[in-house]
Amino acid sequence: MKRTLLPGRPYPLGATVTRKGTNFALFSEGATKVELCFFDAEGRQTDCIALQERTAYVWHGLVRDIKAGQLYGYRIDGPWEPERGRRFNKYKLLVDPYAEALSGQVDWKKPIFAYDVASGDDLKMDTQDSADGVPKSVVIDSKFDWGDDCPPETPLADSVIYEMHVKGFSIRNPMVPEKLRGTYAGLACEPSINYLKKLGVTAVELLPIHHFIDEGPLVARGLVDYWGYNTLGYFAPMSRYSSCGDTGGQVNEFKRMVKALHAAGIEVILDVVYNHTCEGNQLGPTLCWKGVCNTTYYRVNEESPRYYVDYTGTGNTLNVRNPQVLKMLMDSLRYWVTEMHVDGFRFDLAATLARELHDVSRLSSFFDTIHQDPTLADVKLIAEPWDVGEGGYQVGQFPVLWAEWNGKYRDTVRRFWKGDAGQLSDLGNRLTGSSDLYQYDGRKPYASINFITAHDGYTLCDLISYDRKHNEANGEDNKDGSDSNDSWNMGAEGPTDDEGINRLRERQMRNFLATLMLSQGVPMLNGGDEIARSQMGNNNCYCQDNELTWHDWDLDEPRKRVRDFTSQLIHFRLNHPNLHRRKFFQDREIRRRGEDLIIKDVAWFSTDGKQVPDEVWNTQWNRSVAVLLNGQTLQVTDEDGLPVIDDSFFLVVNASQDGVEYVLPASPSGKPWCQVIDTEDIEQPFTHAEVEKKIIVGGRALKLFSDGKIS
DSSP, X not given: OOOOEEOOOSOSSEEEEOSSEEEEEEEOSSOSEEEEEEEOTTSOEEEEEEOOEEETTEEEEEEETOOTTOEEEEEEEOOEEGGGTEEOOTTSOBOOTTOSOEXXXXXXXXXXXXXXXXXXXXXXXXXXXXXXXXXXXXXXXXXXOOTTOOOOOOOGGGOOEEEEOHHXXXXXXXXXXXXXXXXXXXXXXXXXXXXXXHHTOSEEEESOOEEEOOOHHHXXXXXXXSSOOSXXXXXXXXXXXXXXXXXXXHHHHHHHHHHHHHHTTOEEEEEEOOSOOTTOSTTSOOSSHHHHHHHHHBOBOSSOTTSBOOSSSSSOOBOTTSHHHHHHHHHHXXXXXXXXXXXXXXXXXXXXXXXXXXXXXXXXXXXXXXXXOGGGTTSEEEEOOOOSSTTOOOTTOOOTTEEEEOHHHHHHHHHHHHTOTTOHHHHHHHHBTOHHHHGGGTXXXXXXXXXXXXXXXXXXXXXXXXXXXXXXXXXXXXXXXXXXXXXXXXXXXXXXXXXXXXXXXXXXXXXXHHHHHHSBSEEEEETTGGGTOOOTTOSOOTTOOSTTTSOOOOOOHHHHHHHHHHHHHHHHHHTOGGGSOSSOOOOOEEEOTTSOOEEESEEEEOTTSSBOOGGGTTOSSOOEEEEEEOTTOOOOBOTTSOBOOOOOEEEEEEOSSSOEEEEOOOOTTSOOOEEEEETTOSSOOEEEEEOOSEEEEOTTEEEEEESSOOO
């Protein structure tokens, strides 16, 4: 079939359906020839057209009668000079960097490498056709009826984030229709929505759903990439999570999922991987950017461009310093906001994106571009504030508008409840929003994304069940994953029949969950922690797409108790602005009207009911402290300009083995204290009882008291 080719337009990049056909546009600065190839439903190439127009390095053309659903790819010719970083190879089919959907998977048995793999010489070109082993780009018509879609727009300060995996969440849920399990539709169906609403979370943070591939070494071991940090398409939703197949239906299925979550008041945050791609180093496959224009898209070694700069541990680093690469990332972010209606992003290894030369810079082009973009002004921006390069640990160093995964919060809270010495001073900072990290650069407590566990590392259940990692199933001789976990098995490695150990473990889970939900900042719950999900001690389940990582919904009584306790905690937090303040504590003294009593917005107390003296904070022996949060000093007003007043709380944490007696100070309101939470109580940790002047907090336990109406 002979295709009619018109000049078309250089923008927008990608494939754009028009009334005349489809416009194709691709940026390649070093190409000498660009061919657009079409494929049938079986993946057979039907024809190939050389694009004739080039405007500012954008090759473009409009092809008549090409409609949505058409499969296509590119073949690009240009210099084969790997020693100079140029890796053009016309025999390799390439994915469109702007493709909005991809069909098919990578076949590692096919010649998808641009060099001669047999010799291992990456300077020698391979001339075999790779089309059979490369996913095909899909032309998408973006029409979708969003109807009355209304994003919840929950302020970050009032958010509770649930980090989750699209497939792992519903694949084993018997309440979800079988054909929908593990898909976008499975997350959008009524049982899933009802569960998230009952739990109380305000946002789901989805592990990467940009189309990714399985790494070759994993495939060789019979494993797959489960987490998804191996991106091939920054505009395409992962087809593996679609119940509609992979020829375009995944796009609208994703949109329907977002719309359903929004209708339930739940925001959607995407974990995005803009620091590296799936193409690896000089010995990796050629699937997209490496063959489109290698030196544009990747940071190559300036002295030896054959090799890549690697700040990510994956073999390559995207060249965000290049305006065209920066444009691609910004176009991707805007696409997911405007076309897919997502509410925010968590940036993997975000320190890499801020490297102008080698150092991480708060004034990088990436930050500058995002901050001036009106489309991104109101979305949530969350950084994983580190990478694997020198100087890459940047917790507390990101600019305004950004929140950060607070790794220091995780480490301190783990060490405190494990019973490590000398944690008290740092714990005080973490419980009150980490002002030492975020207060002095214009940010607020909600810049701190607090978490105890995340996808990377132990689950909460494993944190209190294992002293050592058990990653044997990954096939790397248990050498992968972190050896520094601040975990404690409490006397037995893994599952045990010892009732005493199991009760202590359940109490420790309540301690961790309560600490997370009662801290200032924004709590992020690792999906499945609320039902004591275990990975059997594996702290690096990136390649385990099986029952080891999937949520198990067959709950026994202890796991039901953890679930119910977590839900109560979340709803309690949401009902009390004193637990998610918009401003840092100022430690201001406030004289109550008509009385001589002076109260503060926050105050720390010892067992005798007196405020903690300075010298106690840095002692090694003290493992217990109490904090008073004054609900009359929120320093914010409601929509009518009236001061917001909340209950005051008195929180006692005790990581020592023995119980501790505390004298309760007077409450700011003068009302009696009521006990709200006692993590030592296995059957009824939430209580509704007035207490005496002196109270006992059990060993390795937490208690919370309120001077207001229990809710």
